[in-house]
Amino acid sequence: MPWRYEEEGDNSWGCASWFEYLVVVVLSTILLVGALVLTLFWVIYYRGGFAWSENPEIQFNLHPVLMVGGFITLSGFSILFYRLCRCLKHIYVKLAHTFFHACTIPCVVIGFLAVFDSHNLANPPIPNFYTLHSWIGLVTMGLFVLQFVFGFFTFLVCLCCENGTYSCRAAMVPIHASFGLVTFMLACATCVTGLTQKAIWKLGSAYSQWTEEGIIINAIGATIIALGVVISFAVRRSNAPATAKVYVTERL
Numbered sequence: 198m199p200w201r202y203e204e205e206g207d208n209s210w211g212c213a214s215w216f217e218y219l220v221v222v223v224l225s226t227i228l229l230v231g232a233l234v235l236t237l238f239w240v241i242y243y244r245g246g247f248a249w250s251e252n253p254e255i256q257f258n259l260h261p262v263l264m265v266g267g268f269i270t271l272s273g274f275s276i277l278f279y280r281l282c283r284c285l286k287h288i289y290v291k292l293a294h295t296f297f298h299a300c301t302i303p304c305v306v307i308g309f310l311a312v313f314d315s316h317n318l319a320n321p322p323i324p325n326f327y328t329l330h331s332w333i334g335l336v337t338m339g340l341f342v343l344q345f346v347f348g349f350f351t352f353l354v355c356l357c358c359e360n361g362t363y364s365c366r367a368a369m370v371p372i373h374a375s376f377g378l379v380t381f382m383l384a385c386a387t388c389v390t391g392l393t394q395k396a397i398w399k400l401g402s403a404y405s406q407w408t409e410e411g412i413i414i415n416a417i418g419a420t421i422i423a424l425g426v427v428i429s430f431a432v433r434r435s436n437a438p439a440t441a442k443v444y445v446t447e448r449l
C-alpha cells in the first residue's frame with residue numbers, strides 16, 4: 198500500500214519543508230478568504246448589495262459572490278485540505294473533501310439561477326450564453342458535476358468493497374486529481390473573464406481612469422490568478438519528506 202511509505206517518514210520533515218508547508222497553507226488561506234471578502238465588498242459597496250427577482254439588476258450580484266464563494270473559496274479549501282492535511286485519518290480527510298465540494302453545489306445552483314433570472318427578467322430580456330465567459334462557465338460547471346459524481350462513487354461508495362475495487366480506485370486517482378485541478382483552473386479563468394466583462398460594461402470609459410471600483414475588480418481578478426498559481430503549486434508539491442517516493446494524490 199503506497200501511503201504506508203509516507204506514514205513511516207511522516208514526522209521526518211526538516212525545518213525548510215515545514216516552513217514551505219506553512220507558507221503554502223497561510224498564503225492560500227489568505228488568498229481564498231481574501232477573494233471572497235473582496236467580492237462581497239465590491240458588490241455591497243459599489244453594486245447595491247443583494248436582491249432576488251424583484252430587482253433583476255441587483256439580483257445579478259449574487260452571481261459573482263456565490264460563484265467565487267463556491268468555485269474558488271470552498272473548492273480551493275477542499276483541494277488544499279485533501280492535499281495538505283497531515284493530522285487526520287485519511288477517511289476523515291476524504292469526507293471533509295466531499296463535504297466542502299457538496300457545499301459548493303447550492304452556491305453554484307443559486308449563482309447560476311441569479312444570472313439566468315437577471316437576463317430573462319430584464320426589460321428587454323438579455324440573450325443567454327453568447328459570451329466566451331458563459332461558454333467557459335458552462336464547461337466548468339459540467340466538469341464539476343462529472344468530477345463530483347465520479348469521485349463520490351469511485352472513492353466513497355466503492356469503499357464498501359475495499360479489496361475488490363482497490364486497483365480500479367488506484368487507477369482513477371491521478372485522473373480525478375488532474376481533472377480536479379483543470380476544473381479549478383477553468384473556474385479561475387471563468388471568474389477573470391466575468392470580472393473583465395462586467396468592469397467594461399459597467400464602468401465604460403471610467404475604467405481607464407483608474408477608478409476605485411476598477412481597481413477593486415482588478416484586485417479580485419489578481420487574487421484569483423494568484424490562487425491558480427498557489428493551488429497548483431500546493432497540489433504538485435510532495436506532501437511527503439524527500440526520502441518518501443509517494444505523492445498524496447496517489448493515496449486512496
Ligand code: HEM
Binds near residue numbers: 385
Ligand atoms: C466559476 C465561476 C463562474 C461561472 C461558472 C459562471 C458562469 C456563468 C454562466 C453560465 C453565465 C451565462 C448565464 C446566461 O447567459 O444566462 C454567466 C453570465 C455572467 N457572468 Fe458568470 N460565472 C462565474 C463567475 C463570474 C464572476 C466572478 C463574474 C464577475 C462579475 C461573472 C460575471 C458574469 C456576467 C457579467 C454574466 C452575464 C453576461 C454573460 O452571459 O456572460 N461571472 N456566468
